[in-house]
Amino acid sequence: MIVQLRQLDRIHVQAGLRVPVLREIHLDIAEGEFLSIVGPSGSGKTTLLNVLGLMDHDWSGEYWLDGSAVHQAGARQRQALQRSAVGFIFQHYHLLDDLTVAENLELPLSYRDLPSTARRERVQAALARFGLEGKKGLYPAQLSGGQQQLVAVARAVIARPRLLLADEPTGALHSSQGREIMALLTELNREGMTIVQVTHNPEFAALAARTVELRDGVLGAA
Amino acid sequence: MTKLMQDLRSAWRAILKRPLPWLLALVSLALGIGSNTAVWSLYEQALLRPLPVAQAERLVNLSAPGLKEGSTTNNVAGPRDDVLSYPMLRDLAVAPAVGRELVGIAGHRYFTANTAVAGEATTGGRAMLVTGNYFSLLGLSPALGRLLQPADDEAQGRRVAVLAHAWWKQALGGDPGILGRSVRVNGQALEVVGVAPPGFRGTTLGGQPQVYVPMSLRWELDPAAQDDREDRRSYWAYAFGRLAEGVSLEQAQAALNASYRGLLSEVELPLQQGMDAARQERFLARELVLTQGARGQSSLGQSAAPALLLLQGAAALVLLITCLNIANLLLAQGAARAGEYALRASIGASRQRLARQALIEAALLATAGAVLSLPVASLALHVLVAWLPGADSMGLLPESGPSSLSLTLVMALATTLAFGLFPALQSMAAAPLAALRGEGPRATGSRAAERFRAALALGQVAFSMMALALAGLHAQSLLNLARVDLGLRSEGVVGFAVSPDRSGMDGASRTQLFETLERELAALPGVRAASASTVPLLTGSTWGTDIAVRDGPTPQGRDSPFYNLIGPAYFQTLGTTVLQGRAFSAGDREGAPRVAIVNESFVEAFELGPSPVGRRLTDSPRLPDIEIVGVVEDSAYNAVRGPKPPLFYLSWRQNPGLREMHFYVHTDDPYGLMAMIPPLLARLAPDLPVERLQTLDRTIDELHDSQRFVTALAAVMAVLGTTLSALGLYGMLGYTLALRQREIGIRRALGAAPWQLVAMVAGRVGRLLLAGILFGMAAAIALAHLGRALLFEVDNRDPAVLLAAMGVIVLAAGLACVVPTRRALAISPMEALRCH
Numbered sequence A: 001m002i003v004q005l006r007q008l009d010r011i012h013v014q015a016g017l018r019v020p021v022l023r024e025i026h027l028d029i030a031e032g033e034f035l036s037i038v039g040p041s042g043s044g045k046t047t048l049l050n051v052l053g054l055m056d057h058d059w060s061g062e063y064w065l066d067g068s069a070v071h072q073a074g075a076r077q078r079q080a081l082q083r084s085a086v087g088f089i090f091q092h093y094h095l096l097d098d099l100t101v102a103e104n105l106e107l108p109l110s111y112r113d114l115p116s117t118a119r120r121e122r123v124q125a126a127l128a129r130f131g132l133e134g135k136k137g138l139y140p141a142q143l144s145g146g147q148q149q150l151v152a153v154a155r156a157v158i159a160r161p162r163l164l165l166a167d168e169p170t171g172a173l174h175s176s177q178g179r180e181i182m183a184l185l186t187e188l189n190r191e192g193m194t195i196v197q198v199t200h201n202p203e204f205a206a207l208a209a210r211t212v213e214l215r216d217g218v219l220g221a222a
Numbered sequence B: 001m002t003k004l005m006q007d008l009r010s011a012w013r014a015i016l017k018r019p020l021p022w023l024l025a026l027v028s029l030a031l032g033i034g035s036n037t038a039v040w041s042l043y044e045q046a047l048l049r050p051l052p053v054a055q056a057e058r059l060v061n062l063s064a065p066g067l068k069e070g071s072t073t074n075n076v077a078g079p080r081d082d083v084l085s086y087p088m089l090r091d092l093a094v095a096p097a098v099g100r101e102l103v104g105i106a107g108h109r110y111f112t113a114n115t116a117v118a119g120e121a122t123t124g125g126r127a128m129l130v131t132g133n134y135f136s137l138l139g140l141s142p143a144l145g146r147l148l149q150p151a152d153d154e155a156q157g158r159r160v161a162v163l164a165h166a167w168w169k170q171a172l173g174g175d176p177g178i179l180g181r182s183v184r185v186n187g188q189a190l191e192v193v194g195v196a197p198p199g200f201r202g203t204t205l206g207g208q209p210q211v212y213v214p215m216s217l218r219w220e221l222d223p224a225a226q227d228d229r230e231d232r233r234s235y236w237a238y239a240f241g242r243l244a245e246g247v248s249l250e251q252a253q254a255a256l257n258a259s260y261r262g263l264l265s266e267v268e269l270p271l272q273q274g275m276d277a278a279r280q281e282r283f284l285a286r287e288l289v290l291t292q293g294a295r296g297q298s299s300l301g302q303s304a305a306p307a308l309l310l311l312q313g314a315a316a317l318v319l320l321i322t323c324l325n326i327a328n329l330l331l332a333q334g335a336a337r338a339g340e341y342a343l344r345a346s347i348g349a350s351r352q353r354l355a356r357q358a359l360i361e362a363a364l365l366a367t368a369g370a371v372l373s374l375p376v377a378s379l380a381l382h383v384l385v386a387w388l389p390g391a392d393s394m395g396l397l398p399e400s401g402p403s404s405l406s407l408t409l410v411m412a413l414a415t416t417l418a419f420g421l422f423p424a425l426q427s428m429a430a431a432p433l434a435a436l437r438g439e440g441p442r443a444t445g446s447r448a449a450e451r452f453r454a455a456l457a458l459g460q461v462a463f464s465m466m467a468l469a470l471a472g473l474h475a476q477s478l479l480n481l482a483r484v485d486l487g488l489r490s491e492g493v494v495g496f497a498v499s500p501d502r503s504g505m506d507g508a509s510r511t512q513l514f515e516t517l518e519r520e521l522a523a524l525p526g527v528r529a530a531s532a533s534t535v536p537l538l539t540g541s542t543w544g545t546d547i548a549v550r551d552g553p554t555p556q557g558r559d560s561p562f563y564n565l566i567g568p569a570y571f572q573t574l575g576t577t578v579l580q581g582r583a584f585s586a587g588d589r590e591g592a593p594r595v596a597i598v599n600e601s602f603v604e605a606f607e608l609g610p611s612p613v614g615r616r617l618t619d620s621p622r623l624p625d626i627e628i629v630g631v632v633e634d635s636a637y638n639a640v641r642g643p644k645p646p647l648f649y650l651s652w653r654q655n656p657g658l659r660e661m662h663f664y665v666h667t668d669d670p671y672g673l674m675a676m677i678p679p680l681l682a683r684l685a686p687d688l689p690v691e692r693l694q695t696l697d698r699t700i701d702e703l704h705d706s707q708r709f710v711t712a713l714a715a716v717m718a719v720l721g722t723t724l725s726a727l728g729l730y731g732m733l734g735y736t737l738a739l740r741q742r743e744i745g746i747r748r749a750l751g752a753a754p755w756q757l758v759a760m761v762a763g764r765v766g767r768l769l770l771a772g773i774l775f776g777m778a779a780a781i782a783l784a785h786l787g788r789a790l791l792f793e794v795d796n797r798d799p800a801v802l803l804a805a806m807g808v809i810v811l812a813a814g815l816a817c818v819v820p821t822r823r824a825l826a827i828s829p830m831e832a833l834r835c836h
């Protein structure tokens, strides 16, 4: 199991009120699995993904990531764990506007101890793999939404994470562009990457081997 | 009207909604403009303000450059070129041009005086000798009683005096019963006939008198005056005139010179004895020069001009930094509100309406800034005038004239409108659609805008660096001045003066007293040596007289070298080495052969060769020659800066009748000695006050007052500039990082550790700092080169100074960065990304 969640609770405090967003989540994700999370808006999908991606640590319960007990880890350890294991894809791409495609790709590598030649090689490989060679010098604003998300996917996997988290990766795309991205994710999954995606699109959700549903912070089978 | 109120209210609400940038802008404005107003007030007082008299622009100052044989004495009212002899002044005052091209010509000269109104304590200060027409020519009316009139200044002069308004208020509490009472000036009783008008402080900046007295009383009141009432070869009086209606300065000058030439050739030339043909020609070629006299006669403004200009420059820089701050802060503000503007535009607000609101916000800021800058200016002025040495001797007051106040207003409006409105308009122009999509901050926070803001911040850093470096260089200069090798010892030396003729002692008793004093001072415990000296050292005073080497050339421009009349132990007291021959002895007195000692520069200037001892000097055809008996090393005379002048020394004992004498005493315990001197004098000559008793070190300090003034002000400017820059940097970084929240969130999601983000911020700020520092350093070096006259033996690239300035900037920048960076990092990436 790459992910094990036990009795995980996440409570938001809003205007002094304690609002439970995730309740007693129990979730196992096997290595190499492709999991879809669906659910109505506001049900806690993004929140769950943030917990999984170690962006959030304000929860109670137990979380084992790749064998490490996240609930017992300090900030430093979480940071190290996130760096080594997790990649993110966001609905709004979140590329950095004033970096070129190549520079955006290099960004995650720059935060990891890699010699610059190795970095350049990996960027080169990613550009080739995702068909972005012709675009490497362009800025995000010069790309279409689909192309931007392509860059975002490339950026998410360039550091070779074990766990790829995608929050509505197709949410801002036309369906044809969305299909391309989904094809890419499926391919990555086939190569052995564990993927957890959040989606509103039933067609895309079905591409995953397993789908779970969140309702008011409670996880159930779809 | 209601629309305006509505706009005002919404502007107010907008300000309240985000008060911090406005507050920072306001503080910047108040500091920048307040400091400028303060410096401008001083500048205006020292250099621009006309005398508070009727039609000051028609006043002209007289100068009589050219060959002046005989004796000249000048003071801060003007250089040696400017002084006239008393007979010449009287002749010119009745020249045909007066009554035609000129309304009149008046004379004046201040002298140091102890002044007391019966029953009150004596105060040391100055009295101003004025001709009878002085006040009427200036067009002044009295605050009380009457002013001096021509009848007061005839022949021997009436024993009357007019009090300066400030002194009357300060020392006498503005007592209206003063009229008819007696005021003692240097011990002489004069009747108070009036009080000069308020605000009038004489015609010489830096020579503000306590009383005005008729010029013809000079020989009774001023013990330092020689008997030169009718001496056309004794030059000491300053003169100014008033142009008649419709007459130009050139016309008046030509008309007056017609008389002057006649006086020179017919009256004065015959009196110049032993003048060779070449010198006669030079003598006759002299012409009077008339110059604008609206500001009175003073060389103080001129000598302070470069310093004040520099200060004004520094103040202008601070203002520039303020402008950049305002621009930066409001630009950030405008960018943050681009969304709001777009929203308003989308619901139908016209561009004009939006522009008007921005205008009103800027105007509110300007008004508040101007109002707040007034107390800042007043405080700064009070501090400057009260605490900075030099301001007092310049007679600068902690007050701002109308020109300063209007300047404040103009500066406030100009800065806020130019630098506040422009960014607002710019952000309004941002594509409204992009702004509405919630990309507003991103749209205007684009790379171009960010670069612009970075350039502004860079400019601020550059200017602060420059101000800091200049302040540092001046401080260094001051240090160097303190370390100058004066060629004389100041440590452990105490000086004081006595003027026994002010208590009616005759010449013989004075000589007796001086001799006794030299002897008794030397016998006091702890004293190593003591000597008389007629010239007070290092106070700017000089004595010069004609002298020539028998059978030798007289170097051009050295007709009247400086000299000093001294006692036998003078060189020993002041630690000046006798290089050849001997010092004076008590035997060098009246009746003995006349002897002189010269310094090395004198030997060089008068080409005395390798063995000057035994050569002869001549100062008057009627007197026997003076034999040079010794050569001493060069030493400072009237000033610390500049080359040491050629000097010759005479034995005071061979020059009887001296009225005033200074004494220098070398002792192990200066302060102990200073306590012993008054009792000693009281025993030797009851009623004779000890004057100017202080250590020579203190005298030297006073000489550096103006340099210290400049340094302190430059330092204040540097501190202000740095503070403002730090504020600006803080504002810019806070804003930039807030705009970059999303970026920071992404970077953290991609694995950046906090320290890596800090390094990123530090790298950006560091690059900006480095560029700013380099620019500022280059500018400081260039400016210091331009103003090198002000710097004393300081390399304008002094690495220690530049490094220190850099350190201060880096420290300030670091402090400015801490809070915004911490705040940016405290936001969770989740939060930062959720917004989009």
Ligand SMILES: Nc1ncnc2c1ncn2[C@@H]1O[C@H](COP(=O)(O)OP(=O)(O)OP(=O)(O)O)[C@@H](O)[C@H]1O
Residues within 6 Å of the ligand: A012, A013, A014, A021, A039, A040, A041, A042, A043, A044, A045, A046, A047, A048
């Ligand atoms: N920082 C926060 N403070 C308070 N409440 C929050 C915060 N973040 C999320 N919430 C609340 O938590 C609940 C779940 O939010 P979440 O973003 O996880 O929903 P979601 O399932 O991703 O919705 P969507 O499909 O719209 O993206 C919502 O009710 C939201 O209002």
Ligand SMILES: [Mg+2]
Residues within 6 Å of the ligand: A045, A046, A047, A167
């Ligand atoms: Mg969501």
